[in-house]
Amino acid sequence: MTHRQVQFSVFIKALDLCFGRGESMLGHVDRLEVSPGEGLLLRGPNGVGKSTLLLTLAGLIPALDGTIEFVGHDPEDGPAAHYCGHKNAVRARLGVAETLGFWAGLNGRTGVSIDDALGAVGLTQAARLDAGYLSAGQQRRLALARLLVSERPVWFLDEPTAALDTAGQALLAELLRQHLARGGSAVIATHDDIPVEGLRVYQLGAKA
Template identity: 60%
Template sequence: MTQGQVQHRINLKTQALACGRGDAVLVADLSLEVAAGSALLLRGPNGAGKSTLLLTLAGLLRPISGTLVFEGADPEAGPFIHHCGHKNAVRPRLTVLETLRFWADLNGSGPLPPAAALERVGLARTARVDAGYLSAGQQRRLVLARLLVSPRPVWLLDEPSAALDAAGRELMAALLVDHLESGGLAVIATHDDIALPGAATLTLGAEA
């Protein structure tokens, strides 16, 4: 499998899905379909349930009610979801390259080696720098590199453009376009305008 390819095509479907945290229902009666090769942008104020919905889709929170299915997914083939939260999860005393190698060992590696992924996201010159010294925007680029070294068909991204400058946002959009063109699927919670032609938008309700 080369860069830009996914293992298999997966479709997301929910029916009357409700999710929340504790006794608080943040998203209710959600029925949607996101096909392979498509993206869904989640919008809404803080507290509307965007992050909670992503965590539910990722299997990290149980749905309160309703159904959630990733059609075409084969659990026996290994993990098929990348969930990237709003925190970067960077170990400050590992170098940038060591950090990416750690993630590749943890998540499984693909055909694109860590050094090449760092080149793709513009971090090649920082490979031997401790990750804790990176700026917030550079750390976010490092998170994008994690998506490249361990290819998975489904990307669930929480504010992926946070702290990125204009060039970083262009890079992120280009990586997303490549992922979708190869048959991948993405659900993205964002407050920013992301240049992603054809992406559908779902606006969640008022702050809970």
Template identity: 60%
Template structure:
């Protein structure tokens, strides 16, 4: 491993994978391999299974066919992935810092401190503010900060730039790029463009047209 690499050499591999909900297939016969240090972008119209694929990879929805596995992972290392959905799941009557501290306690405080993570996402000055007063974009930044307080090698991101301005889009790019520097894997479903400084680190999986 390089000096900056925090994770072992990993590959998230899928073969013949089909996913859907309620027995209704949304995407099928998917085969891909995402190596450490690489981001896979999921593209496609609404209803083509981008979110369902993320939920399947997260273990929340069972696959309809095929298989996937994270190769090279230590089975005793504990949880290996973050799923960041399109809902921010903040508690409005807790402060910004208390919200993030709650998630650090639940997921394990193995990454940045609450204070450092909030500074990195641009919310350091709002740490004591009740989260209910945050704007939509600020709430999204708070949700992204959960990725930083708990260190896990695989990020599954559903519309990570939703409600963010141009500066917020750059923040997402920087966070993903830093995660890849550490040897992590990112899979992101997004309608917005995400362009990393090194285009070789990005791959795209286009899902089919909606019915």
């Protein structure tokens, strides 16, 4: 697979950010910054608000207070970020290649081709199958392929290693390495270690 050689330069900055569900606050972040080429691993016990913070940073739920900026991003270039949740958003009766084509059409065909993306995540042989025939790990690979067909500088990933075997986890690590090497950034909610240089830990806890 060959990426276009676009270098990203978006800086994520959140200040005095309060996040929660509805009107109930789960946590507060004084200052959170992620530079181009850097990734952040959100860590903390279950229920502390990792997924809620991720959704808030991605703009999918409103912040209760504070500011979130994507410094250096030109809105005319399209959305700044991808959000890949813990659910794969795969329809069982839609073909694997059709599923990826749907997401590419929705998010913009600005990255690699459908065939190249499926090859990159090891799903070439499954391209003509209905997505419902895929294992849980293969469905996760298909979800990750969405990041490749539509280029965006920031990735928000919620438990991206879920259901992945050892080879799948190595694949995820390589995709992240390539993304960070091009100046991309990532914020990842996970309990797992991801062996990629440029990832640092942001701990959420009782005081978050």
